[in-house]
Amino acid sequence: MTCFANAKAVLTRAAALLGLLGWAACAGVGLVGCGSAPPPEPTALEPFKPRMTGQQMWSSSLGPLVPGQTVAVVGERFVLATLAGDLITLDATTGLQRERVRVGAPIAAGVGSDGVYSAVVTRDNELVVVAAGAIRWKTRLNMRVVTPPLVAGERVFVQGVQRTVEAFDAQDGRKLWSFQRPATDALALAQTGVLTAYQNTLLVGVGPRLVALDPLLGSVRAEHVMATPRGTNEVERLADLVGPAGRSGDVVCVRAFQSSVGCVDMARSNLLWSRAHAGFQGLAADSDFVFGATTTDRLTAWRQPTGDVVWSTERFRYRGLSAPLLFDRTVVLGDAQGWIHFLSRDKGETLFRWFTDASGVMAPPVRAAKNVLVLTRAGNAYGLRVE
Numbered sequence: 001m002t003c004f005a006n007a008k009a010v011l012t013r014a015a016a017l018l019g020l021l022g023w024a025a026c027a028g029v030g031l032v033g034c035g036s037a038p039p040p041e042p043t044a045l046e047p048f049k050p051r052m053t054g055q056q057m058w059s060s061s062l063g064p065l066v067p068g069q070t071v072a073v074v075g076e077r078f079v080l081a082t083l084a085g086d087l088i089t090l091d092a093t094t095g096l097q098r099e100r101v102r103v104g105a106p107i108a109a110g111v112g113s114d115g116v117y118s119a120v121v122t123r124d125n126e127l128v129v130v131a132a133g134a135i136r137w138k139t140r141l142n143m144r145v146v147t148p149p150l151v152a153g154e155r156v157f158v159q160g161v162q163r164t165v166e167a168f169d170a171q172d173g174r175k176l177w178s179f180q181r182p183a184t185d186a187l188a189l190a191q192t193g194v195l196t197a198y199q200n201t202l203l204v205g206v207g208p209r210l211v212a213l214d215p216l217l218g219s220v221r222a223e224h225v226m227a228t229p230r231g232t233n234e235v236e237r238l239a240d241l242v243g244p245a246g247r248s249g250d251v252v253c254v255r256a257f258q259s260s261v262g263c264v265d266m267a268r269s270n271l272l273w274s275r276a277h278a279g280f281q282g283l284a285a286d287s288d289f290v291f292g293a294t295t296t297d298r299l300t301a302w303r304q305p306t307g308d309v310v311w312s313t314e315r316f317r318y319r320g321l322s323a324p325l326l327f328d329r330t331v332v333l334g335d336a337q338g339w340i341h342f343l344s345r346d347k348g349e350t351l352f353r354w355f356t357d358a359s360g361v362m363a364p365p366v367r368a369a370k371n372v373l374v375l376t377r378a379g380n381a382y383g384l385r386v387e
Helices: none
Strands: 009-013 016-020 054-061 072-074 077-081 086-091 097-102 107-113 117-122 126-131 134-140 150-152 155-159 164-169 175-180 188-190 195-198 201-206 209-213 220-225 241-248 251-256 260-265 270-276 289-293 299-303 309-313 325-327 330-334 339-344 350-355 366-368 371-375 380-386
Touching: 054 350, 072 107, 072 366, 077 107, 077 366, 117 150, 117 155, 126 155, 150 195, 155 201, 195 241, 201 241, 260 289, 325 366
Parallel strands: 107 150
Antiparallel strands: 009 016, 009 188, 054 380, 072 077, 077 086, 086 097, 107 117, 117 126, 126 134, 150 155, 155 164, 164 175, 195 201, 201 209, 209 220, 241 251, 251 260, 260 270, 289 299, 299 309, 325 330, 330 339, 339 350, 366 371, 371 380
16 A cells, blocks of 8 residues: 545543533533533624625535534545434535435444545444445444544554554455554543544554554554643543644644644654644644634634744634634634634635524535535535635
C-alpha cells in the first residue's frame, strides 16, 4: 500500500458509563446530574451585509441520523448513516438517493468509505462493510466504537473507545492486526476521535498522543504528545484527541479535549506548536490558518505555521457551534439553532448566513465541489450551493 485515499460525549470506566454535557455546564466538563442550571442564552446574531450568494438546491427527510456523524464524501456523492441502520448515498448536486443499503441494526458510528467499500459499526459492536449495494461481510468487535471507520488501501481501520485500533481486509473481513497501548487512564472519552491517513501512514489519537502507525503491520512509526493532562480528578485530566483533524499538505492539526490545539509537520515528524485551548469540537486547517471554537463557542483562527492568533470572536457564544469546514476562502460552521455561517477566513467577518430548521445542525458541514451538505437533528439533509 503506497498511499491512502484521500455536544454530547460519554465517559467509559470498565462497564460504567458517565455522561458529559455538550457545552461544559459544570467546571468545563459537565457530568450528567451535576447541576440543574439552564444553559446560557445563545448570543443574538448581528445584522450583516451579504457578500456571497447561495441557494438551497435540495432537501431530503432521512429519518433519525447517527448523532455527530462524519459524512463520507466520495467524488460528487455523500455517504451517511441513519440511526435505524441504513447507509444512504446522495447525489451532491440533486440530493437524489443513489443507493440505500439496510444494515439490519441501529448504527453507533458513522460511515467511512473509499467509494468502493463503505463501513459502519452497529450498537451491537458489529463492523459491517458494504460494497456494490449489498453487505459484503460482518464481524463482531470486542470493543465499543463511536469513531467512524476509515476505509483506505483496501483495508478497514476501526478505533475503539478504549483506544484499541484494529485493521481488517476490506474484501473478506480478515483481521490483519490489532494495536493497543496498556491502559494508564481510568477514563476514556467516547466521542469521535482522530482516525485518518497521511500518505502511507495511519494516524490515530491514543489519549493525548497523535500516533503514526504502519497500516500494513500496526507498528508505531512516530508519536507526538499534543497535551499534558492536568487536573484534580480523572474528568479534568481527560485530554483525548477529538476529530475531525485539520490537514494541509504535510501538516496535521488536532485538538486535545478541553486542553489544547496543535499542529505537527508529519514529513519531519516535528511538533510545530501547541496552545492551551478548552474545547471539544474538531478543527479545520489550510496552509495559512487553523480554526476552532472553545466550549463556550468563542471562535479563533491561528496562524498555521506558528500558532499565533490571527483573530478571535465571541459573536457566536453559546450558540452550539459545529466543527468548522473550509470552503474556498471562507470558514463554515453550523449552530444549534439551525443556522449555517459563512465567515471570511482572514478576518472572521460574516459573509453569508443560511437557515436550515429549528432542530439545529447536528454534524460538521461537508462539501463536494460547490455543494455543502448540512444535517439537522430532525433528520433532514440540506444541499446548499454557494458562490
